[in-house]
Amino acid sequence: MDSDLYQILGLSRAATPADIKKAYRALARKYHPDANPGDVKAEKKFKEVAQAYEILSDQRQRQQYDQFGTIGGAQQRGFQGAGGISDLFEAFFGGGNPFGGRNFRQTGPPAGRDVEVVVSVSLEEVVLGGETTFEIDVSVACNKCEATGSSGKKEAATCRTCEGQGIVQEVRQSLLGQMMSTVECPDCKGYGSVIIDPCGECSGLGIELKAKRFTVGIPVGITTGVTQRLSGMGHVGARGGGHGDIHVRYQVTEHERFERAGDDLHDELWIPMTQAALGASLEYETIDSVEELQIPAGTKTGERFRFRGRGVPRLQRRGRGDLIVTVIVDTPIDLSKTEKELLRNFAKERDKAAIDKKSKNRKRR
Ligand SMILES: [Zn+2]
Ligand SMILES: [Zn+2]
Structure with missing residues (x-):
């Protein structure tokens, strides 16, 4: 390998292990064969990136590389075998292939x-x-064939085309001359064996x-x-x-009462105008508790009350969002005769107070 390992990952020599991991992850995704089917350049790049990562993520090997610019054996070994890269994926992504259902494999x-x-x-x-x-x-x-696909009378035969490898070398003509590439065996579809007498239950699958x-x-x-x-x-x-x-x-x-905004919850609370004017102490049901809500005298529509930590728990973090209650003053529409009378008297009282206030202001001027 002639390029600088740090350059391959787009990093400087001062890169931290976290930088290396991050850069590798991004590049591995970008150049992964599954994301670039048939793209030989991407495949080459992918191998380079994986190799650079294997060395630079290992503290001992990185030291050796920084000092001597080479790693004993590792560069010759490279990533020719499928084991290297898939093992790396195992270690990195916790098994399986993050790019699709099919695992990264060759046989x-x-x-x-x-x-x-x-x-x-x-x-x-x-x-x-x-x-x-x-x-x-x-x-x-x-259950019948125990996953072999064969009925049991005759076992599956080793595929002659690929000699059980599941892969074959394919020669293609290109501008640069003959190109060899490894492809799935067309006769056994990569299984390495051919079913002679398929299981009646699963048709050989x-x-x-x-x-x-x-x-x-x-x-x-x-x-x-x-x-x-x-x-x-x-x-x-x-x-x-x-x-x-x-x-x-x-x-x-969707919830019938609470509206969610991030980790916060919002609710509207309708209160009678008398409570809004005089103040009140209410029992208010949050999504998972009952809290006391103090409505001060003179509360207006649109005023907000906040219950800290009574919202939604933060995903994979500590703590919870808040619950914010917006008050709406409910104007009564179904007044009885007596209530109307009371309100008229109330209005008269207010008018008197308003007139007194005005005359006071006039005098003051
Ligand atoms: Zn079967
Ligand atoms: Zn085959």
């Missing part, structure tokens, strides 16, 4: 697909947590669909669109392939 049966499930949860569940249960059809190993029930804990503080990954719980791959994942995508239903 062996492909892993099963991922499944997405949309789960509706209430705002109460977002605040208090809880569990959700759903049932979906996922592929599991065929080695899998069957089964309704399975899952129960998951709802993470508190989620918003619509947040996805939770259930690693290795998805479809099993044909003929002994690994498991895909389940992605639980949450949808938070």
